[in-house]
Amino acid sequence: xxxxxxxxxxxxxxxxxxxxxxxxxxxxxxxxxxxxxxxxxxxxxxxxxxxxxxxxxxxxxxxxxxxxxxxxxxxxxxxxxxxxxxxxxxxxxxxxxxxxxxxxxxxxxxxxxxxxxxxxxxxxxxxxxxxxxxxxxxxxxxxxxxxxxxxxxxxxxxxxxxxxxxxxxxxxxxxxxxxxxxxxxxxxxxxxxxxxxxxxxxxxxxxxxxxxxxxxxxxxxxxxxxxxxxxxxxxxxxxxxxxxxxxxxxxxxxxxxxxxxxxxxxxxxxxxxxxxxxxxxxxxxxxxxxxxxxxxxxxxxxxxxxxxxxxxxxxxxxxxxxxxxxxxxxxxxxxxxxxxxxxxxxxxxxxxxxxxxxxxxxxxxxxxxxxxxxxxxxxxxxxxxxxxxxxxxxxxxxxxxxxxxxxxxxxxxxxxxxxxxxxxxxxxxxxxxxxxxxxxxxxxxxxxxxxxxxxxxxxx
Amino acid sequence: xxxxxxxxxxxxxxxxxxxxxxxxxxxxxxxxxxxxxxxxxxxxxxxxxxxxxxxxxxxxxxxxxxxxxxxxxxxxxxxxxxxxxxxxxxxxxxxxxxxxxxxxxxxxxxxxxxxxxxxxxxxxxxxxxxxxxxxxxxxxxxxxxxxxxxxxxxxxxxxxxxxxxxxxxxxxxxxxxxxxxxxxxxxxxxxxxxxxxxxxxxxxxxxxxxxxxxxxxxxxxxxxxxxxxxxxxxxxxxxxxxxxxxxxxxxxxxxxxxxxxxxxxxxxxxxxxxxxxxxxxxxxxxxxxxxxxxxxxxxxxxxxxxxxxxxxxxxxxxxxxxxxxxxxxxxxxxxxxxxxxxxxxxxxxxxxxxxxxxxxxxxxxxxxxxxxxxxxxxxxxxxxxxxxxxxxxxxxxxxxxxxxxxxxxxxxxxxxxxxxxxxxxxxxxxxxxxxxxxxxxxxxxxxxxxxxxxxxxxxx
Numbered sequence: 001x002x003x004x005x006x007x008x009x010x011x012x013x014x015x016x017x018x019x020x021x022x023x024x025x026x027x028x029x030x031x032x033x034x035x036x037x038x039x040x041x042x043x044x045x046x047x048x049x050x051x052x053x054x055x056x057x058x059x060x061x062x063x064x065x066x067x068x069x070x071x072x073x074x075x076x077x078x079x080x081x082x083x084x085x086x087x088x089x090x091x092x093x094x095x096x097x098x099x100x101x102x103x104x105x106x107x108x109x110x111x112x113x114x115x116x117x118x119x120x121x122x123x124x125x126x127x128x129x130x131x132x133x134x135x136x137x138x139x140x141x142x143x144x145x146x147x148x149x150x151x152x153x154x155x156x157x158x159x160x161x162x163x164x165x166x167x168x169x170x171x172x173x174x175x176x177x178x179x180x181x182x183x184x185x186x187x188x189x190x191x192x193x194x195x196x197x198x199x200x201x202x203x204x205x206x207x208x209x210x211x212x213x214x215x216x217x218x219x220x221x222x223x224x225x226x227x228x229x230x231x232x233x234x235x236x237x238x239x240x241x242x243x244x245x246x247x248x249x250x251x252x253x254x255x256x257x258x259x260x261x262x263x264x265x266x267x268x269x270x271x272x273x274x275x276x277x278x279x280x281x282x283x284x285x286x287x288x289x290x291x292x293x294x295x296x297x298x299x300x301x302x303x304x305x306x307x308x309x310x311x312x313x314x315x316x317x318x319x320x321x322x323x324x325x326x327x328x329x330x331x332x333x334x335x336x337x338x339x340x341x342x343x344x345x346x347x348x349x350x351x352x353x354x355x356x357x358x359x360x361x362x363x364x365x366x367x368x369x370x371x372x373x374x375x376x377x378x379x380x381x382x383x384x385x386x387x388x389x390x391x392x393x394x395x396x397x398x399x400x401x402x403x404x405x406x407x408x409x410x411x412x413x414x415x416x417x418x419x420x421x422x423x424x425x426x427x428x429x430x431x432x433x434x435x436x437x438x439x440x441x442x443x444x445x446x447x448x449x450x451x452x453x454x455x456x457x458x459x460x
Numbered sequence: 461x462x463x464x465x466x467x468x469x470x471x472x473x474x475x476x477x478x479x480x481x482x483x484x485x486x487x488x489x490x491x492x493x494x495x496x497x498x499x500x501x502x503x504x505x506x507x508x509x510x511x512x513x514x515x516x517x518x519x520x521x522x523x524x525x526x527x528x529x530x531x532x533x534x535x536x537x538x539x540x541x542x543x544x545x546x547x548x549x550x551x552x553x554x555x556x557x558x559x560x561x562x563x564x565x566x567x568x569x570x571x572x573x574x575x576x577x578x579x580x581x582x583x584x585x586x587x588x589x590x591x592x593x594x595x596x597x598x599x600x601x602x603x604x605x606x607x608x609x610x611x612x613x614x615x616x617x618x619x620x621x622x623x624x625x626x627x628x629x630x631x632x633x634x635x636x637x638x639x640x641x642x643x644x645x646x647x648x649x650x651x652x653x654x655x656x657x658x659x660x661x662x663x664x665x666x667x668x669x670x671x672x673x674x675x676x677x678x679x680x681x682x683x684x685x686x687x688x689x690x691x692x693x694x695x696x697x698x699x700x701x702x703x704x705x706x707x708x709x710x711x712x713x714x715x716x717x718x719x720x721x722x723x724x725x726x727x728x729x730x731x732x733x734x735x736x737x738x739x740x741x742x743x744x745x746x747x748x749x750x751x752x753x754x755x756x757x758x759x760x761x762x763x764x765x766x767x768x769x770x771x772x773x774x775x776x777x778x779x780x781x782x783x784x785x786x787x788x789x790x791x792x793x794x795x796x797x798x799x800x801x802x803x804x805x806x807x808x809x810x811x812x813x814x815x816x817x818x819x820x821x822x823x824x825x826x827x828x829x830x831x832x833x834x835x836x837x838x839x840x841x842x843x844x845x846x847x848x849x850x851x852x853x854x855x856x857x858x859x860x861x862x863x864x865x866x867x868x869x870x871x872x873x874x875x876x877x878x879x880x881x882x883x884x885x886x887x888x889x890x891x892x893x894x895x896x897x898x899x900x901x902x903x904x905x906x907x908x909x910x911x912x913x914x915x916x917x918x919x920x
Binding site: 101102105106145146147149150151152163164165166167168170171173174175177178216218242244245246247248249250252253254256257281282283284309310311312313314315316318319320321322323329346347349351353355358386387388389390392416417418419420421437438439440 | 561562565566605606607609610611612623624625626627628629630631633634635637638676678702704705706707708709710712713714716717718741742743744769770771772773774775776778779780781782783789806807809811813815818846847848849850852876877878879880881897898899900
C-alpha cells in the first residue's frame with residue numbers, strides 16, 4: 001500500500017511542539033525556518049510554558065488546536081515524546097516529523113517501539129526519530145535545525161534526496177547547491193520508526209516534481225517490499241543509491257549509528273544492479289550521477305566524441321573512456337572530417353579526441369562542435385575546457401551553453417581549476433550542462449546514464 | 461650522467477628571444493612575468509626589430525650580449541629556431557627554454573631532430589619545444605605564458621611538479637594553490653627534444669628544496685636509464701606518477717599530442733609498482749597524494765582510528781578503510797576507553813569509529829583526540845569534521861591544527877561542503893593538515909603513504 005506523504009511535503013498547516021523563544025533551541029530554529037522561508041500555511045506553536053514566542057502565543061497541547069493538522073514537528077526530549085504523540089493521534093494529525101534523538105540509536109529500543117505503535121494506532125505518517133526531517137523548496141517547508149550560514153541552500157529543481165543520516169543529509173544539501181542543480185524534495189528519516197526507505201521511494205516514484213531519486217541508506221527495513229518496489233521504480237525514473245555498511249566493519253558501525261541492520265552488501269548490490277539502480281560508492285559520486293540524470297537525455301548508443309583545448313586532458317579522457325567496458329571512442333564520419341578540414345587550423349589533427357589547441361576560443365569550439373553534434377557516428381559528447389589556457393573565456397562558456405540547447409545528445413563538460421574555472425563551472429551548470437572535475441567522474445557518469453537507459457528501454 | 465638543470469631554475473641572468481612590445485605576444489607575457497615576479501637577475505631582450513620594449517633596448521642577437529648567459533627563453537616561430545639556437549650555442553649559453561610549438565607534435569620530426577643535434581653539439585641544457593617551461597617561486601623564474609587572472613599562483617613549498625603537457629601543467633599549477641600547498645619547482649617539458657623525464661627526475665632527486673616529486677608523463681624516452689633511476693629514486697623521496705596513454709586508444713592520442721611513444725602501460729605500471737612509485741589514475745589523485753606526502757610523516761603501522769561528528773560519514777569511512785587490503789580499523793586500547801568514559805557524554809559509544817555526534821565542538825574533539833593520539837594501538841588518524849553541523853566552527857579547526865603539532869602520527873581531515881567548509885579547509889591545509897573531500901580519497905592517500913614507507917624502509 002502506497003503511503004501518502006503529501007502532508008509532510010505540502011502541509012496546509014503545521015504545529016511545532018517544543019517551539020521555543022530560546023534562540024539556541026531546536027524548536028526555535030525550526031520556527032524561524034518556516035518564517036524565513038516564507039511558508040504560507042498557518043503555523044501553530046505548542047509549549048506547556050505560556051510565554052509568547054516571537055510575539056505568538058503557544059498552545060498548551062495540539063488538542064487545543066481547532067483545525068485538523070497536516071503536519072506536526074516534534075522537537076522535545078525523547079522521554080516526553082510518547083505522551084505528545086498520543087495527543088497528536090487524538091487530534092487526528094495526519095503526519096509527524098519527529099526530530100528528537102535518544103531512541104534505538106542509543107539502545108532505547110522499547111521507547112522507539114512505543115512510538116511506532118502509537119503512529120500505527122492513529123494512522124499517523126511519522127518520519128524519524130533522530131532525523132533532520134523535510135525540506136521542500138516549492139512548499140517552503142524546512143524542518144532542518146542547521147545554522148543557515150554553514151550551508152548553501154539549493155534552488156528549486158527536480159532531484160529528490162533521501163538520507164537516513166542527518167549529518168550526511170546536511171552535507172548532501174550543501175553540495176547540491178555547490179554543484180549547481182535544483183532540489184525537488186529532501187528527506188532525512190533517521191531511525192525509521194514508521195516511514196522507511198521503501199515508503200519514501202514509492203511516494204517519490206509517483207511524484208511529478210521528482211525526476212531523479214538519490215538515496216543514502218544504512219539498512220533496508222522491509223526487504224520483501226523493497227524488492228517488489230525495486231522491480232518497478234527504475235522503469236519509471238532513475239534511482240541512485242549509496243549504501244553505507246558495505247563492509248563488515250561498516251555494517252557494525254551503521255548499527256550503532258541509526259540502529260540499521262545493514263545485511264550483506266553483496267546481496268543488496270546484486271539486487272540494485274539487477275533492477276537498474278545506479279550504485280554510488282562515495283558521497284561525491286551521488287552528486288556526479290544526479291546531475292547527469294537531471295538533464296534527462298537518453299543516449300542512442302555508446303560512442304563518445306571528445307573535444308579538448310588541452311592535448312594531455314584529451315589523452316587522460318581517452319584512457320578513462322577506454323577503461324570502461326561500456327563506452328567506446330567514436331570514429332568521426334568522413335563528412336565530419338571534410339567539414340572540419342575547412343574550418344580547423346592545420347595544427348588540428350582531424351581525429352577523436354579532437355585537440356583544438358590552447359588558443360582555441362568560442363569560434364573554433366563552435367566550428368568543431370557543429371559537425372560533431374550532427375555526426376550519426378557519435379552518441380555522446382565530452383567537451384573539455386581548460387579555462388587556464390589563453391583562448392578559453394566566458395564567450396566560450398556561453399557558446400557551449402547555446403549549442404547545448406540545439407541538441408538531443410548527452411553532452412558533458414570537463415573543467416578543473418580554482419576561481420576563474422569555478423565561475424564558469426557555475427555558469428554552465430546552472431544552465432543545465434553537467435560539469436565534471438576529472439575524466440574519471442565524467443566517464444563513470446556517462447556510463448551510468450547509458451546503462452540506465454539500456455535497462456529502462458529493454459523489453460522484458 | 462646527471463645533467464645540471466640549475467641554470468634553468470636558478471639563472472643568474474636570462475635572455476628572452478622574441479621579447480615583444482605587443483601585449484598579445486608570448487614574448488611579451490614572459491617578459492612581464494619576470495618583471496612582476498620580482499626576478500632579481502639581469503634580463504636581456506633579443507629582437508631583430510630595434511624598437512624599445514617596455515623602455516628597454518633589445519639586442520639583435522644573443523651573440524651581442526657580453527655576459528655569459530645562464531638561461532635563454534625562446535618564443536619565436538618554429539622555422540626560425542635552429543638559427544637562433546645555433547647562436548645560443550656559439551654564445552655558450554648554459555640552458556634554453558624553447559617555448560615554441562610546431563615540431564614533432566605536428567609531424568615536423570626533422571626540424572625537431574635539428575634542435576636536438578644543436579643542443580647536443582653545444583652542450584646546451586634544452587627544455588621543450590612545445591612547452592610552458594619553468595616556474596620556481598624561490599628564484600622567481602616564470603616562463604609560463606598564461607593569463608595571470610585565469611589561475612591562482614602557489615606559495616613556496618617543497619613539492620615539485622613535472623608535466624610533459626602544457627595545458628595539464630597549467631591545470632596542476634592552478635590546483636596546487638587551490639589545494640593549499642606549496643611549490644618547489646614546476647617544469648613543463650613538452651616534446652623533450654633534449655632534457656627528458658629521466659633527466660628531470662634525477663635532478664630533483666638530488667634537489668634539497670624538493671621533498672616530493674609529482675609527474676604527469678605521456679611516454680618514457682630512455683627506458684633503460686629510467687629503470688636505473690627508478691631503482692634509486694624512491695629510496696630518497698616519494699614519486700607520484702600519472703601516466704597518460706594507459707589504454708591503446710589513449711596511447712594513440714598521446715602520440716599525436718607530444719609525439720610520445722607511450723609503450724605498454726602494463727609494463728610501465730609493473731616497473732612503477734616494483735620500485736615504490738605511487739601511481740595516480742587521475743589528475744585530482746595527483747594532488748591528493750602530493751599533500752599527504754608533503755607532511756613527511758611515516759606511519760608505524762596500518763591501524764586507523766576514525767573520529768567523526770557525523771555517524772553516516774563514520775560508516776562510509778569505515779567502509780573505505782575496510783575495502784583497502786592494506787589498511788585496518790584500530791581497536792581502541794582499554795586505557796583509551798577508560799579515559800574517554802570520563803569525558804564523553806553518554807550518547808557516545810566508545811568504539812572505532814568514534815561518533816562524537818552533531819553537537820560536538822572543540823572541547824569534545826580535544827577530549828577524544830588526546831587519548832587517541834597517545835594510544836599505542838593506533839598508527840594513523842582520520843578526523844571527520846562536517847562543518848554543516850551545529851557544533852563545528854573555527855575554534856574546532858584551530859584545536860585540530862594545534863593538536864597536530866604535538867604528534868608524530870599521520871593525521872588527515874575529511875570535510876566536504878561549500879563556502880563555510882571551504883574556508884576552514886584552507887585554514888587547516890595551509891597549516892599542513894591534509895584535508896580530503898571524501899572517505900575514498902582519504903583512504904587511498906593513507907594507503908599510498910603506508911605503502912611508500914613500507915617500501916622505503918624495507919631492507920634489500
